[in-house]
Amino acid sequence: MSTTGARRPDAVQLTYQRLSDRIASGDVQPGSRLKESALAEELGVSRTPVREALRRLAADGLVEVHPNRGAQVVAYTPAEVADMFTVRVTLEPQATALAVPRFDAAGLDEIEDLAEQMTRLVDDGRDLQRLGELNRRFHECFLVACGNKALAAAVTAVVRPAVVHRTFHRYSGEALERSMSHHRELVVAARAGDAEWASSVMRTHVLAARHTATVRPSAP
């Protein structure tokens, strides 16, 4: 959890972002070693911020730090990814049920806007990077609105590694359409103030995602 609310990109923030992106895009393979000095020179910063960025990535579960041996990108098995989604299946519908009666007008507008943007994005060009970011913000809206910080923290702790590791890349066209449909239904249910409905949709949404993330993709 990044507790520093840095708005301007410091060296640490920049390094963290770059490394995070590289891992997400598969630019660096899971299992590969990350050398402090090499990264520092490559990104034009000193070793100190690189060091701190690596520790933050370790706290997020993206890399493992071995004493005196440096950092290594973690590799998740399909079973572990499924486990992450299983936790989300439990927590996110609960957060949704809590969030629905607490949404204000601005919050409802925000999730509606995000849902529409994502739908357009799928119809257009399939910018998966941007789609992933919008999706993250969409789900974050529910977590923030639920008013239970601990619940939000629990989900975030579990989601980050899974979300960053090649999400959406294995979605078929049909699965992607279905996912967007869930988003839109969530907005309608939230506007209706029907917590039970919204919660159920969220549960369905995460279960479908688990299936997609777990099953071996047929066509690359």
Next chain:
Amino acid sequence: MSTTGARRPDAVQLTYQRLSDRIASGDVQPGSRLKESALAEELGVSRTPVREALRRLAADGLVEVHPNRGAQVVAYTPAEVADMFTVRVTLEPQATALAVPRFDAAGLDEIEDLAEQMTRLVDDGRDLQRLGELNRRFHECFLVACGNKALAAAVTAVVRPAVVHRTFHRYSGEALERSMSHHRELVVAARAGDAEWASSVMRTHVLAARHTATVRPSAP
């Protein structure tokens, strides 16, 4: 989550432990500022390991780091503590249900041993520090045995701040006895292989704890 498996106390590990203890014991008040240079001099190390220890504490949710303003011990409201337990109410029974059919003989012996130790400790002298540690290990057994690392990580992320912040100090004698009784019942249910029973006991156990942690203590 401490990903570095350091066995010998490095400067970072030592600093982290010391600060963690101080916060747990209430030696440093919530809201008080933690200055890197002061801590470094006090603990006889340089600022670098202090800095890293503070970031780890921030990742654990024990302190907040403000950019260019240093670290500050977080203060939880009763509502936030209740929220933490609410998440535990959801997750720990689930972990328990998964763990029961997966326990081996050694695991069952371990939780039985821990439950007995805790019971004796309550009858004897009330070493709350040690009781808290045993309790942590007891719950950890179920989280490890459940086989879902993400689930364990989610619970850990939520529990750590609450656990470190003076738990057990507000337990009455009766509540403490009841808590120990739950532990023993969990062992019996686990030995019987009854996941549903064990899960229910765990749920009761956490709900009771939430009540104790939330209600204003009558006698200090």
Next chain:
DNA sequence: GTGTGCCGGATTACATACAATCGTACGTGA
């Protein structure tokens, strides 16, 4: 042939020096 001990290269862990940033207090002007 296998196991053990030692040495060298590489890399991190820590210490310290310097630069940038923020908060605060004071002084000035309206």
Next chain:
DNA sequence: TCACGTACGATTGTATGTAATCCGGCACAC
């Protein structure tokens, strides 16, 4: 008297130098 701008002090952010640690390979004994 209050608002605003500015300068100073305190503290963190970054860079770099030094020491400790670990892994791999090789020689040697059994």
